[in-house]
Amino acid sequence: MNETVETTPSHMEPEVTEKSRLRRRARLPMKATKCQKGFEESLKYEENVEESQELGAHDVLVELHAASLNYRELAIANVENGPAGTIVPDVVPGSDGAGVVKSVGSGVTAFKEGDRVITHLAPGVVESDGDEAPPAYANIAAGLGQAIDGTLRSEGIFTEAALVHAPESLGWLQAATLTCSGLTAWNSLFGLKGRAVGPGDWVLVQGTGGVSIAALQFAVAAGAVVVATTSTEEKAARLLALGAKHTINYQSNPDNWGQEARDLTPGGKGFDMVVDIGGNATLSQSLLAVRINGVVVAAGLSGGAAEPVPLLAALAHACIVRGLLLGSRSQLRDMVRFIDEKGIVPVVDDMVFELSQTKEAYKWLLERKHFSKVAIRIDH
Ligand SMILES: NC(=O)c1ccc[n+]([C@@H]2O[C@H](COP(=O)([O-])OP(=O)(O)OC[C@H]3O[C@@H](n4cnc5c(N)ncnc54)[C@H](OP(=O)(O)O)[C@@H]3O)[C@@H](O)[C@H]2O)c1
Numbered sequence: 001m002n003e004t005v006e007t008t009p010s011h012m013e014p015e016v017t018e019k020s021r022l023r024r025r026a027r028l029p030m031k032a033t034k035c036q037k038g039f040e041e042s043l044k045y046e047e048n049v050e051e052s053q054e055l056g057a058h059d060v061l062v063e064l065h066a067a068s069l070n071y072r073e074l075a076i077a078n079v080e081n082g083p084a085g086t087i088v089p090d091v092v093p094g095s096d097g098a099g100v101v102k103s104v105g106s107g108v109t110a111f112k113e114g115d116r117v118i119t120h121l122a123p124g125v126v127e128s129d130g131d132e133a134p135p136a137y138a139n140i141a142a143g144l145g146q147a148i149d150g151t152l153r154s155e156g157i158f159t160e161a162a163l164v165h166a167p168e169s170l171g172w173l174q175a176a177t178l179t180c181s182g183l184t185a186w187n188s189l190f191g192l193k194g195r196a197v198g199p200g201d202w203v204l205v206q207g208t209g210g211v212s213i214a215a216l217q218f219a220v221a222a223g224a225v226v227v228a229t230t231s232t233e234e235k236a237a238r239l240l241a242l243g244a245k246h247t248i249n250y251q252s253n254p255d256n257w258g259q260e261a262r263d264l265t266p267g268g269k270g271f272d273m274v275v276d277i278g279g280n281a282t283l284s285q286s287l288l289a290v291r292i293n294g295v296v297v298a299a300g301l302s303g304g305a306a307e308p309v310p311l312l313a314a315l316a317h318a319c320i321v322r323g324l325l326l327g328s329r330s331q332l333r334d335m336v337r338f339i340d341e342k343g344i345v346p347v348v349d350d351m352v353f354e355l356s357q358t359k360e361a362y363k364w365l366l367e368r369k370h371f372s373k374v375a376i377r378i379d380h
Contacts, residue, residue, distance in 0.1 A: 031045070031046070031047050031049070031356075031378075032092050032152065032153035033046075033092065033093065033094075033152040033355060033358040043077070043093075043358060043362065045358060045359075049153075053157055055104070055105045056159075057105045057107035058105055058108060058159055058161070059104075059108070059157045059158065059159055059160070060103075060104050060111050060117070060159075060160050060163055061101070061102040061104070061155065061156075062097075062100065062101055062102065062117060062158055062163070063099050063102050063380065064099035064151055064154060064155060064378050065100065065176075065377075065378050065380075066098050066099075066175065066176035066377055067094045067098075067151040067355075067376045067378060068097075068176045068179075068348070068374060068375045068376065069362065069375075070095065070210060071302065071365070072095065072145070072180060073093055073145065073365070074366055076093060076145065077093070077362065087146055087147075088146070088147050088148075091145065091146065091147070091148070091150070092145070092149040092150050092152055092153050092156070093150050093152050093358075094144070094150035094151035095121040095143060095144040095145045095150055095151065095179050096118075096119060096121075096176050096181075097150070097151025097176050098117070098118045098119075098166050098170075098172050099116075099117060099378075100116055100117070101114060101116075102155065104160075110160060111163060111165075115165060116165065116166040116175070117164065117165060118164060118165075118166045118167075118176065118178055118179060118336070119144055119150075119158065119162055119163060120162050120163060120164060120329045120332050121140060121145075121162075121326060122135040122142070122143040123143070123144075123148070123158075123159050123161035123162035124139045124142045125139040125328075126162075126328075131328060131329045131330040131333075132330045133328055134327065134328050135326050135327075137325060140325060140326060144162060151176075152358055154355065164329060164332050165333075165336065166336065167340045169340050169345075170345065170346070172378075173348050173352060173375045173377065174346045176375060176376075177214075177347075177372075177373040178214075178335065179332075180210075181209070181211040181214055182214045182335065183332050183335060184214075184300075184325075184327065185211050185212075185214035185215035185218055185275070186214070186218060186327060186332075186335040187327035187328075188211075188215055188275045188324065189218055189219055189222070189273065189275070190218075190222075190334075191331060192320075192322055195273075195295055196222075197222050197224050198222055198224070199223030199224070200225070201222075201225070201273065202225050202226075202227070202266075202271045203215070203219040203224045203226045203227070203271060203272065203274075204229070204271045204275070204289050204290075205219070205227075205228045205229070205244075205277075206229045206250070206276060206277050206278055206286075207229060207231070207250075207278070207302065208228075208230050208235045208239065209277060209300075209372070210372055211275070211277050211299055211300060212275065213242070213347050213372040214346060214372075215275045216243065216244060217242060217243070217344050217346065217347070218338070219273075220242070220244075221338070221344055224272075225245050226244045226245060227244065227245060227247070227261050227264055228246075228247050228248075229248045229261070230247055230248075230249065230250070231249060231250060232249075233249075238371060246264050248261055250285075257285055258285030258286060258288030258289040259289070261289045262288060262289045265291070269292075270289060270290050270291030270294055271290050271291060271294055272291060272294050272295070273290075273294060273295045273296075273297065274286040274290050274294070274295070274296045275297050276296055276298055276299060276300070277299050277300035277301075277302050277303075278300065278301070278303030279298070279300060279301030279306070280306035280307060280308050281302075281304055281305075281306040282303050283296070283309040283313075287309070287314070287316075287319065290317060291319070292317075293318060293320070294319050295319065295321075295322055296319055296320070297322050297323075297324060298321060298322065298323045347371070347373065348372065348375045349364075349370040349375065351364060351370070351374075352375050352377055353374070353375070353376045354376070354379065355377070355379070357376075358376060361374050361376055
């Protein structure tokens with residue numbers, strides 16, 4: 001377990017001498033995937049990318065060994081509705097990554113050469129408000145893979161606020177799944193003070209995407225009873241193998257699977273926590289499933305366009321509806337510790353792509369052929 005605590009005291013930035021600047025120049029060329037507006041036409045894999053960049057005092061040069069994709073990458077690639085905020089032209093996409101530190105800037109104390117690290121998507125919020133601060137939408141829009149070069153490259157310079165130590169127990173592919181969907185799942189289950197999921201709690205997760213599988217794994221490890229929805233029998237079997245107590249096919253009972261799920265809970269009282277990833281397509285069912293004073297986490301909108309669910313529905317169901325974005329860097333570190341303590345191995349889709357196949361990986365995600373995380377191996 002890494003005992004070092006990463007901090008980013010930007011006000012304490014030491015002077016960087018010209019000599020140290022030269023010594024710490026990044027080693028390039030590298031392999032990278034760039035440019036993502038409409039990925040099918042424009043996403044390009046290049047080798048021998050010549051990019052010479054100095055390492056600032058709080059920068060870390062990381063040799064990346066794996067990355068993974070999120071729905072966010074598709075949104076940034078403008079496949080459906082693009083996200084708010086600027087997309088920097090030619091930005092290297094990807095928020096999730098894992099790799100090894102090659103060198104550090106003169107002010108970096110938390111990381112050293114050889115450390116295994118994973119990325120945090122929103123370093124801006126850490127730099128402005130500290131490790132405990134939850135990112136706002138603007139911090140995410142200003143984050144890795146949208147405004148700052150991300151993880152789909154063989155090496156890159158990251159500000160230290162964009163990194164934490166990787167779980168010691170995980171290989172590169174698994175470690176590279178945690179930045180976005182993993183942290184969102186963690187924050188969903190444990191982020192609301194006084195309402196963290198614990199032994200015996202009933203948790204409902206939806207579908208087999210990255211957020212939901214991570215939530216299932218974390219909740220099971222915390223001793224909760226998990227019910228999972230999905231659309232196929234084959235995926236249901238995999239959910240049971242991961243520790244779900246029951247599964248429900250949401251497509252065979254589209255108008256009442258929330259009640260069907262609720263009926264599985266003791267006395268039909270409902271779930272302590274529902275991690276909703278479907279948005280308007282699922283929220284009304286999530287409200288049917290949650291117990292009085294239980295929590296519905298509004299984490300995503302994978303279900304697509306549907307009749308908006310009014311906020312006042314929370315009154316009728318007497319529950320807490322909690323919207324959240326990602327999580328703080330401090331939560332990311334807590335999650336890493338939990339993964340090592342509990343021996344959790346994040347689930348990676350059977351189909352693993354090479355960096356040169358990033359376009360195919362995007363397509364795999366877009367066509368929803370994946371189970372849990374779409375991972376990309378970065379060979380050197
Ligand atoms: N709030 C945040 O900070 C945050 C962070 C990360 C992700 N998100 C959001 O969370 C959502 C999930 O992300 P992800 O990366 O896990 O997505 P994903 O991997 O793309 O998840 C896709 C899966 O969602 C399931 N699904 C789709 N429609 C459903 C419905 N109506 N009911 C139940 N399940 C449904 C399907 O599961 P089956 O194939 O099993 O049916 C599908 O395979 C996305 O909307 C994403 O934008 C939010």
